[in-house]
Amino acid sequence: MGEIKEVASKNERRTPQMTDEADENEQRIGICVGSERSNGLGALKWAIDTKFIPMQGHVRLLHVMRPAPSLHIRMGSKQSVDPVTEEKVLKFKEKRLETAMKHFEEYIELCKRNKITYELCYTENDSVRRELVIQISTLKITKLLLQKSPKPFLKRIVGSESISSYMRKNTPGFCSLVVIQNGVPMERIQSRRTLSPDLTLSRTSSDRTNVMSFSHELRPPIDGGVSLRRCFSRPNSPKAFISRTLSRGARDDCTDLNTGQVTSKTEQTTSLALSSPYLPPVIGTVHADSKLDAQRSHRIDLLQRNLNEAELAQRRPYRGNSGEITFPKDEEIVETATQKLAGDQRQRDAAECASSTSFLSVCCHQRELEELKAWEKILRKRLEEETNNRIAANEELERERRLRKIAEETALEMSKAASSGTRTDHNSWWQYSFEEIEKATDNFNAMNKLGQGTYGKVYKGILHHTTVAIKLLAKERNADLHEFQTKLELLSRLHHPHLVMLLGACPDKACLIYEYMANGSLEEQLYSQRGTPPLPWFIRFRIFLEVARALLFLHSCPQRIVHGHLKLRNVLLDRGYVSKITDIHVAELVHISSISNATTATETLFTPTSAYMDPHYLRTGIVTCDTDVYSLGILILQLLTKRPPLGIAFSVEEALERGQLHEMLDQSAGPWPLDEAMAVARLGLKCMEPKPKDRPTLETGVFTVLESIQKAAGSSETTAH
Numbered sequence: 001m002g003e004i005k006e007v008a009s010k011n012e013r014r015t016p017q018m019t020d021e022a023d024e025n026e027q028r029i030g031i032c033v034g035s036e037r038s039n040g041l042g043a044l045k046w047a048i049d050t051k052f053i054p055m056q057g058h059v060r061l062l063h064v065m066r067p068a069p070s071l072h073i074r075m076g077s078k079q080s081v082d083p084v085t086e087e088k089v090l091k092f093k094e095k096r097l098e099t100a101m102k103h104f105e106e107y108i109e110l111c112k113r114n115k116i117t118y119e120l121c122y123t124e125n126d127s128v129r130r131e132l133v134i135q136i137s138t139l140k141i142t143k144l145l146l147q148k149s150p151k152p153f154l155k156r157i158v159g160s161e162s163i164s165s166y167m168r169k170n171t172p173g174f175c176s177l178v179v180i181q182n183g184v185p186m187e188r189i190q191s192r193r194t195l196s197p198d199l200t201l202s203r204t205s206s207d208r209t210n211v212m213s214f215s216h217e218l219r220p221p222i223d224g225g226v227s228l229r230r231c232f233s234r235p236n237s238p239k240a241f242i243s244r245t246l247s248r249g250a251r252d253d254c255t256d257l258n259t260g261q262v263t264s265k266t267e268q269t270t271s272l273a274l275s276s277p278y279l280p281p282v283i284g285t286v287h288a289d290s291k292l293d294a295q296r297s298h299r300i301d302l303l304q305r306n307l308n309e310a311e312l313a314q315r316r317p318y319r320g321n322s323g324e325i326t327f328p329k330d331e332e333i334v335e336t337a338t339q340k341l342a343g344d345q346r347q348r349d350a351a352e353c354a355s356s357t358s359f360l361s362v363c364c365h366q367r368e369l370e371e372l373k374a375w376e377k378i379l380r381k382r383l384e385e386e387t388n389n390r391i392a393a394n395e396e397l398e399r400e401r402r403l404r405k406i407a408e409e410t411a412l413e414m415s416k417a418a419s420s421g422t423r424t425d426h427n428s429w430w431q432y433s434f435e436e437i438e439k440a441t442d443n444f445n446a447m448n449k450l451g452q453g454t455y456g457k458v459y460k461g462i463l464h465h466t467t468v469a470i471k472l473l474a475k476e477r478n479a480d481l482h483e484f485q486t487k488l489e490l491l492s493r494l495h496h497p498h499l500v501m502l503l504g505a506c507p508d509k510a511c512l513i514y515e516y517m518a519n520g521s522l523e524e525q526l527y528s529q530r531g532t533p534p535l536p537w538f539i540r541f542r543i544f545l546e547v548a549r550a551l552l553f554l555h556s557c558p559q560r561i562v563h564g565h566l567k568l569r570n571v572l573l574d575r576g577y578v579s580k581i582t583d584i585h586v587a588e589l590v591h592i593s594s595i596s597n598a599t600t601a602t603e604t605l606f607t608p609t610s611a612y613m614d615p616h617y618l619r620t621g622i623v624t625c626d627t628d629v630y631s632l633g634i635l636i637l638q639l640l641t642k643r644p645p646l647g648i649a650f651s652v653e654e655a656l657e658r659g660q661l662h663e664m665l666d667q668s669a670g671p672w673p674l675d676e677a678m679a680v681a682r683l684g685l686k687c688m689e690p691k692p693k694d695r696p697t698l699e700t701g702v703f704t705v706l707e708s709i710q711k712a713a714g715s716s717e718t719t720a721h
């Protein structure tokens with residue numbers, strides 16, 4: 001506050017008369033100081049930065065506060081005075097003024113830094129916007145800067161008109177309005193209203209309360225009343241100000257407790273005007289010294305009035321103790337009048353204190369209640385959402401716990417089964433209803449369709465907040481329920497990092513639910529069908545090994561599972577391009593006898609893809625684990641060359657013989673390490689030997705080569721990341 005005084009003292013040169021008598025051509029800039037810190041400060045900054053306010057210029061900072069509500073108390077009515085309440089009022093008013101002054105602090109600091117003189121115009125009115133228009137007229141503001149702020153929470157709910165739009169419509173013609181938003185002027189409006197400054201002084205009936213008692217002669221501000229305007233050229237200490245306002249006359253406005261509306265009582269005001277001269281409509285700079293003088297003079301006015309009253313009442317002769325008729329002495333009259341004045345004043349202040357405190361609390365409570373109700377609504381909604389989320393999360397957790405338990409039990413049983421050769425009938429897959437599947441796929445919405453294979457359509461879906469792939473098997477493939485469930489039992493127990501996991505099923509409608517593989521099939525990636533960049537050679541090297549590991553796992557299961565139709569489309573890639581084999585629901589049906597290590601496939605159970613098919617199987621109809629090795633050979637050569645399976649072995653063999661393999665390699669995979677590529681190409685050809693006995697075994701022949709080339713691939717992949 002000290003600093004404020006220092007700056008403000010520079011303004012003492014500007015008297016109200018000076019302000020009022022300023023040159024008609026002078027630009028009078030006003031800035032609306034909102035109750036939020038951001039609301040107006042940006043406008044001032046803009047005005048300074050753009051020299052809208054010239055160097056050593058002058059600005060009027062207009063801040064309107066809503067008045068403290070109060071009750072009308074009839075003068076002279078008897079009220080018991082509670083000294084504590086008086087103190088409360090004092091504190092309340094002190095706080096209020098401090099609040100008002102705080103709004104100005106940063107503005108003053110900014111003006112001071114930029115050598116701009118200022119006037120602080122603090123007024124109170126129920127309608128901030130209307131008061132601003134009145135201020136424009138009164139202060140003859142020619143340019144008003146208004147910072148547009150985002151609609152506050154309650155305003156949004158209530159949907160009331162913003163100050164800026166009101167000002168757009170009501171700013172007097174002589175004043176142009178500049179609306180600043182986000183530090184830039186959004187609009188410059190020369191109002192269409194053509195009212196002269198004087199005409200715009202006319203107020204509405206509710207404003208009149210505060211204006212009709214204004215005097216054109218310069219009278220001091222006595223009342224800090226509900227809508228009375230105050231202007232400071234320098235901030236007085238709140239205490240000093242409060243003591244002034246507390247010594248004022250009675251209020252001229254009444255408040256309806258039911259509506260909370262402050263209304264005027266003309267009769268009351270008129271009588272008050274005699275004793276409570278208000279600030280003149282010409283708002284200029286009023287110095288603290290002159291205010292103090294004025295205050296003193298006002299007190300004398302009051303005293304004078306009381307003296308007159310007392311004199312009238314007491315000038316009557318009275319009978320003394322001795323029985324003689326005497327007239328009261330002057331000192332006695334003065335004494336009585338002074339006592340009456342003090343008594344009246346105490347009574348008024350106490351009454352006002354009690355009423356304003358109670359009404360204030362009613363109003364505050366009403367407002368708080370409204371806000372609280374709005375908040376309560378929002379919080380209730382949030383609480384509901386959070387409760388639902390928590391319930392869903394708990395359910396999911398519970399389900400996962402159950403699944404984990406099942407998985408653990410299954411693993412235990414499997415290991416037991418592996419050692420004892422027995423099978424368990426315990427379900428290890430999660431069962432979903434068809435309604436759940438429909439909901440998960442949005443009724444099998446075409447947008448969710450991932451593809452279609454020999455056995456049915458595949459959809460993307462969300463089950464329990466998890467993305468899954470749902471394979472809806474074609475009807476004719478729907479085996480009897482018991483058989484289907486038996487298959488599921490086996491498939492769901494196949495857990496391997498390079499096998500697509502079967503998460504569950506809907507046996508009634510033959511739906512299989514798999515983990516979702518975000519990067520689709522190897523075929524889609526190799527031919528960039530998803531618009532993704534080509535797979536680099538080192539990822540392809542890694543995939544060879546991953547697929548071989550998955551095959552070895554299947555072949556090593558107690559039931560010895562042959563995949564039977566391994567191909568690019570049956571190898572899927574997850575988000576991190578880790579490959580996993582899918583579609584083993586057909587292969588699992590082929591149980592290889594532990595004695596012969598071979599079985600005959602029936603047409604319905606085993607439908608190989610011809611180009612990938614092992615010639616041995618085509619010749620004999622017997623599938624063995626070597627059948628998968630043959631398919632792996634084709635897959636390797638395809639990933640090296642990006643060529644179709646038919647005739648691929650012949651082409652690669654020839655290229656190798658000519659020492660021209662590099663011509664065959666898929667150049668989009670990047671610079672292949674040639675030695676490693678040749679080693680893999682040879683391995684692929686070996687896997688494709690027509691006779692199974694000439695093919696390498698996975699454990700020895702295949703892994704030896706694939707693992708040896710991984711070093712080159714591994715270091716390149718690490719560098720690529």
Ligand SMILES: Nc1ncnc2c1ncn2[C@@H]1O[C@H](COP(=O)(O)OP(=O)(O)OP(=O)(O)O)[C@@H](O)[C@H]1O
Nearest residue numbers: 450451452453454455458469514515516517521569
């Ligand atoms: N788990 C999955 N995650 C993501 N996409 C998948 C998944 N399973 C299948 N797809 C997509 O659905 C397509 C069809 O798969 P599906 O297994 O039904 O047929 P296919 O393997 O392409 O052909 P076929 O049945 O003849 O072997 C795949 O190409 C793939 O793009």
